[in-house]
Amino acid sequence: MSAPTPEELHDVRLHVNGSVHEVQVPARRLLSDALRHDCGLTGTHVGCEHGVCGACTVLVDGAPVRSCLMFAVSAVDAEITTVEGLTEAEDTLSPVQQAFSDCHGLQCGFCTPGFLTTITAGLKDNPDPTEDEAREMIAGNLCRCTGYQNIVKSVLRAAEIERERA
């Protein structure tokens, strides 16, 4: 029996959180897996792996995108921000991170990276959301612990912190 042909590897240069990562990956490597396994950025969590749960959401050129629905080889021209890239200078929590801490917006924390990235981009588009708009902002992300109430509060609190820090 002959050994299977090794899978072709592609040299891919990923721009993540302001750093360049040169990785060698097969074409089928999902961006979520490339971030975790090849770049060592394990803050991005992989939940459903078919675009439903939102845990793997990262920012691609500033817009939230499911990293499990993109291949690393397709991300070559993009500037990617993961949850690790949200933290501000000198390890200060970003407004959204601080709000989750203030409002108990997480319990087990598995879905949190996806919420943080989604809300960070959402507040850029809409810096002063109503409660309904906050719910709509997070409608594409699943959380099995909190019941969402404290996440909605966190969105509103994050908007407040952004204004306080401005």
Place this chain on the structure above:
Amino acid sequence: MKPAPFAFLRPATLEEALAALAGEPGAKVLAGGQSLVPLLSMRLAAPSMLIDINALPDLGHVTPDATGVRVGALARHAHVLASAEAAEVQPLLALALSHVAHPTIRNRGTTVGSLVHADAAAEMPMVLRLLEGSVDVESVRGRRTVPAGELFAGPLESTLAHDEIAVEAFFPALPAGAGVAFQEIARRHGDYALVGVAALVETDGGEVTRARLGYVSVSDVPVVVDVTDALDDPAAAALAELEPADDIHATAAYRAHLVKVLTPRVLADAVHHARQRSAQKDEKDMA
């Protein structure tokens, strides 16, 4: 849950992409990937090659003019939805697009990709059919225009030949005296609709002269029903042509019920919209 191995090409020109597609019978085109990548990950599809068209130039346009809105193959749903000019020329685009998945999916998924994915549970294939739009496709054999009425072959199946790439969709403008409306019921806003209904009505002097309805998630292919001669009971006329089915999300009976509830509601909205637009136009003409 990972895709099976495939060869990968990210061409810089359309010619290169078309040649590669023509030369590899097992190849698939990758645009936004929001439907294709889950199919690959679940191994419901295993193409020998993916041709990533995201690096092709000149396909990201959303171009409205008096005749309608032209949408390039790389225009994301979010870009089409954000175009106020496109919404002005054809208001049904924005009405329906706000129901297409969640914003995060719309940031990556393309409108043209959704059309040729031909999912009867998706909003945009039905919208294209209701508006009697078309899709332009290219292959090494040249370019052709496929009318929406000839685009959908079956569940998740378009009539495009294997070597063809959809490069542009055309959504006709809403004529004077016409109105549109859209509503859908989903478990969560942004999830697949249990039932979605769109209406396009034309009026003359306030009277309805033509009324057509499009349905999401109640048949295998996007269905459009002409109810011009059935305005007293449009839902019954529609149900005669629809095939609501059971699945994990809803029973066939519940879907039929939603058709009965939504149909008159959406039709009334569209008639109201048509009369409102006519009144606004009259005011403008007077001024």
